[in-house]
Amino acid sequence: MDSPNNLSRSTPLAHPTRTLLLKFNAKHINDQSETPTPPTDEDEINTNIDQQHHNYYIPELEADDVPFYNSASSTNTPLRSPPHVSCLQTPSIRLYGSGSKRSRSVKSELTESRFSRREERQDDSQAAGIYVTWSELWVTVPVKNGGRRPILQGLTGYVRPGECLAIMGPSGCGKSTLLDTLAGRLASNTTQSGDILINGRKQALAFGASAYVTQDNTLMTTLTVFEAIYFSAQLQLPDSMSKLAKRERAIMTITDMGLQDDMNTRIGGLTGGQKRRVSICIEILKHPQLLFLDEPTSGLDSAASYHVMSRIIKLAQLDKRTVIASIHQPSGEVFDLFHNLSLLSSGKQVYFGATSRANEFFASNGFPCPSTRNLSDHFLRTINIDFDVDVEHELGGSIISATKAIEILVNAYTSSEAHQQVINKVSEICEKNQVTLKEKEGQAGFITQCQVLTKRSFINMYRDPGYYWLRLVIYIALCLCIGTIFHDVGHSYSSIQAIGSMLMFTASFLTFMAIGGFPSFVEDMKIFIRERLNGHYGVSAYVVGNTLSSAPYLLLICIIPGSIAYFLVGLQKEFDRIVYFGMLLFACMLLVESLMMMVASIVPDFLLGIITGAGLQGMMMLNGGFFRLPDDLPDPVWKYPISYISFHKYACEGLFKNEYLGLTFPNEKVGGPPTITGEEILKNYWEMEDYSKWVDLSVLLGMVVLYRLMFFGIIKALEKFKPVVAAWISSWRSESEDNSATPEVGSSVRRVRTFSLFDCSFHTVDVTFRE
Structure with a gap:
């Protein structure tokens, strides 16, 4: 059959579909002589989304009414594109018989935004992404006697574009502190030392380059999903963008998180997993290349947790986004989604590396995971000192306390080849990826x-x-x-x-x-x-x-x-x-x-x-x-x-x-x-x-x-003085606590130089460690 550009003048032009397809193909096919390229992963994902939610039916149409008509197809058969445009998608327009009007629904807006979505993703994919590295990271808080107690102790790690890092550990191990430190959200009463580098440089996170999703779904429950996200798009996106472009960005984000069927549902009627996805949608409207997630699966069942995390990781891989998530106790399926794992206990690094090799590390040090137990459950049970339960140590053939097990694992990791590989990888990333972040357009005007x-x-x-x-x-x-x-x-x-x-x-x-x-x-x-x-x-x-x-x-x-x-x-x-x-x-x-x-x-x-x-x-x-x-x-x-x-x-x-x-x-x-x-x-x-x-x-x-x-x-005053009040409360509470169980580091005064990602400035602080 002739291509659309070579159709004779006698080809029927009665039906509006022909004109639409001619414009569609002429716009997106520049050279018919080129060899068709296989669809990319992005095309496959977009095609799957569109095929899942947009089926276009042709009721009772004759062969002369529709170009490229397949005589073998019957009525109510999805409209198919010609072979040479198989990678392209047909606009969402319902077709009716001669003389009928075309109806457009909200779902047609989803289809109309596909090409702008593809262009935006191509722009994002051209960016190098954000590499985050940290080395010898210490975070301390003041105590009543004038000293400081360490919360994070000498952590080193990295995360690359297109990957998701899971920060795991028992309650109080420093997960949220590490996440807040990397995001630049530490309170003023804390002191940070060590290097946190963005693309190998000490630079502030540019506006719109990062987003932080809290674990609480703080949303207006009276708004619908579309209203909540569209209002947020109007606030976050610059005035230079038209309302139509902001609307398309909101619809695209809703589709990416799988909420297109609930766009007109009020948030108060959503499930916990859907509310969490709405919270994520609001924070990724500006297409941030660095995403921080604080307990994204908290309060969700295993199925909802899997759907939420799978959507996030799919977007990370598709758009080269860097994702860092603190997570408490993921299911086996959710745990397998993460690329790397940072396992903490009492602020110390128990393990850092690929999630697939974590079990091997525990087994090689005498703590293999039983076949009937989930990996994440096994790791947390081994390093949890809240109850200081006994742990079986196979290498020594004895039963040891959880505190002793943590000591064995921390020492084993510190002296392991995996730790040295992490240090080398951090150095390699810093040398090869020294790219300055470009600030995106600002938010909407006053x-x-x-x-x-x-x-x-x-x-x-x-x-x-x-x-x-x-x-x-x-x-x-x-x-x-x-x-x-x-x-x-x-x-x-x-x-x-x-x-x-x-x-x-x-x-x-x-x-x-x-x-x-x-x-x-x-x-x-x-x-x-x-x-x-x-x-x-x-x-x-x-x-x-x-x-x-x-x-x-x-x-x-x-x-x-x-x-x-x-x-x-x-x-x-x-x-x-x-x-x-x-x-x-x-x-x-x-x-x-x-x-x-x-x-x-x-x-x-x-x-x-x-x-x-x-x-x-x-x-x-x-x-x-x-x-x-x-x-x-x-x-x-x-x-x-x-x-x-x-x-x-x-x-x-x-x-x-x-x-x-x-x-x-x-x-x-x-x-x-x-x-x-x-x-x-x-x-x-x-x-x-x-x-x-x-x-x-x-x-x-x-x-x-x-x-x-x-x-x-x-x-305005609370934004400035609330951290000071929090510091006083923290000091007051620390007066009655027994700090002898917390291992202190040294007994001298060290002058450290810290760097703030938000104001891009250095701060010199005297840190006192007491025995």
Whole structure:
């Protein structure tokens, strides 16, 4: 049969498929005379993905309707490409009979992004990849007596592009510390010495070159898989990329991790393994060449663990990515997926090398793995000193303790040829792969970040009933109670106290119920901390986005319940007074939301946060001028300055002035005037200052801005001082610990020079080791 380029003019052109295939082939086939090359591994993988999820059927088509029609095929047979374009893929378009329309689904977007995916992978494959080496790596933490205790002791190793290194060991052996050290995430109270080289050089990890996936699936459960990843793509990818390109990148990443069938499923309805894959998708959107995984299989069953790790390692091999994963106790299938193994115990290197030779190393030193036991289980059981169980040593024909077994294995590895090969390999990598990392394009701009965060938070608040909707229902119910209890309160002498009680309770209760949304605030802060550590966006963009997204819901909460209470009670009906009532309640709601966000940033536990927030509001409420008149508050603390920083004071004064001014009440006091005005009530009865009610509203709005700025400052301060607090806590805890069991190294003071991968600078530290 003639090729598409040589078809005669009499070839039928009625069906749109012909035009599509002609354009398709003309674009991707430049020289028909070249010998077809066999498909690469990448083509095979893409073909398998597309064949698995995209089958294209032709219902009732004649031979003249479709070029390259195979007369032996029947209807409902997948559309096949001609032989000379077997490596190419047919676009995802459903074909119907003559005159029918073509339907396109979300899966067609997956197919449309295949060629951009292939181009991106070709660009990534042209890069040399990232080689990471470390030699004589020590990490120490301070102890109370002024010395330092080693956490990692003289580790040496490497990891190459296209490979996955597993860091294994019992709990407390230093797995996470080693991972954080290589990723440049060590806390400021730790001291690091030794060399960590990127491509044979001491250089900072360029932006977008690495990603870190934590072991906790901290995600917005109200978003769908596609929404979560697409929002993250808009935040991480630069503004120079179009929205369509970012969308295609998100779809491509979803497909790579095998989540294309769950794109429209909310994250809250996913399994643990699927949530873990979503977390990984979010961090690999920028195509990082270096990927750190902290306990990627934690909390997953063996099947889910295998699917997660197999996807990661397949991507690593396909795109030449370097993967370092700390893992606790993998199954046999997962263990076989790793290329190299770094086995630690008490911060010491028990073994480093190929996973396939680890069993040989243990067997040669008298600890063979029984045929009925998993290799990883055997390794961890042999080197676990938590219970110090007895271990059978075949070479000596005796039973020894786990501590003695670790000593035998550490000494055997240190003096083995495998250890020397690791040292030689590190030197070889450093000599041959001295490549400077190229920084990728930066993240999205500030305006884009604010827009995306506002939209994402707005959707999350809309779908989470515990954020605002439950509060709205409670507010409506309570305002109905207020309206019926104070219904048509009137303007009698007894109404003076009743109106004041109603206004104060309305303002106090609406603001106090903000603590009901505190669990959602805490979850938001957890997501922010994870995304902030990974450099997705800045603190200012988060504060702006959180403020703008919550404002419409708070306004709704103020309008509906506030209107119910206002009109049932029978307050003044002038339009400006009604607007002022709503504006003041809205300012109070914004202010108390800011206060609770500050508490959430300091107190991450929602129960302690609720107690703290309730205590702060209770203290301000007592000094608001209702329960205790301003002139009766004790000096100097409660009146100055507490009453003046209490927003209840300004809320109470504003609401009272808005209602009492312009009213006249009968005076039932003997010997007094027959009537009493609202001005006199404010001055003599409630002891309020005589400035305008708009001043109170302005003060509240100013406090909203101040509290939001304080929220911003607290987050920035915590980023700087939290490690210092952690260092103090670590020292305090170490005071009561028995450090004699920890082997110390030397008794002298060594001045070490450390290098930070993040700020690309050197630090000189005196490290004291005590016996």
